[in-house]
Amino acid sequence: xxxxxTNIQKYRGGQALGKDGLTPRERIWLDAFFETLNxxxxxxxxxxxxxxxSASRIGYNVFNRLKGKINKWLxxxxxxxxxxxxxxxxxxxxxEKKLFLYEGEIIESEEIPAWNPRAKGLEMxxxxxxxxxxxxxxxxSIESVRKFxxxxxxxxxxxxxxxAEEARNNGGAKRKKEN
Numbered sequence: 001x002x003x004x005x006t007n008i009q010k011y012r013g014g015q016a017l018g019k020d021g022l023t024p025r026e027r028i029w030l031d032a033f034f035e036t037l038n039x040x041x042x043x044x045x046x047x048x049x050x051x052x053x054s055a056s057r058i059g060y061n062v063f064n065r066l067k068g069k070i071n072k073w074l075x076x077x078x079x080x081x082x083x084x085x086x087x088x089x090x091x092x093x094x095x096e097k098k099l100f101l102y103e104g105e106i107i108e109s110e111e112i113p114a115w116n117p118r119a120k121g122l123e124m125x126x127x128x129x130x131x132x133x134x135x136x137x138x139x140x141s142i143e144s145v146r147k148f149x150x151x152x153x154x155x156x157x158x159x160x161x162x163x164a165e166e167a168r169n170n171g172g173a174k175r176k177k178e179n
Contacts, residue, residue: 020069021069022066022069025046025047026046026062026065026066028045028046029042029043029045029046029047029059029062029066030042030066030070032045032046033063037124037127037128038059038127039056039059039060039062039063040052040055040056040059041055041059042059042062043055043056043058043059043062046062084125084128088121088122088125091117091118091121091122092118092121092122093118094113094114094117094118094121095111095112095113095114096111096112096113096114097109097110097111097112098110098111098112
């Protein structure tokens with residue numbers, strides 16, 4: 001018997017899925033995410049979010065939905081967790097050469113840590129792994145927060161100043177005793 005091929009279109013959220021299993025908006029989100037490494041900014045671009053809370057929520061949801069695909073693509077590009085860890089170690093040990101010139105001539109050169117690339121690499125790695133979040137969501141009821149009167153607030157502020165002043169005075173007394 002001859003098998004009949006059917007062309008069944010799959011949909012998610014009213015949008016047709018491409019061969020890669022992504023909607024057009026998810027493809028735009030992914031491009032923006034790889035450019036900025038920021039799920040919220042990617043959501044703003046792909047979903048035309050005007051409200052930052054909506055962009056944050058959508059970015060979080062899309063990131064979690066596509067996390068498996070992102071990891072799969074990284075592995076296909078030989079950027080597995082192990083390779084990324086090795087690259088991160090290289091980046092964390094990045095150095096730059098400083099040249100000291102006198103009248104246009106190099107008189108000395110010194111290799112020093114390249115702090116900006118080190119910090120940027122760490123930030124990017126932490127964002128991709130989810131260790132660094134743009135926003136932290138807090139939950140709980142507002143009723144659980146104790147409300148202070150202006151008088152209580154002023155009294156607490158005054159007490160804090162007294163404690164700080166006493167600490168400064170005691171610190172000064174200790175330094176005098178040491179000398």
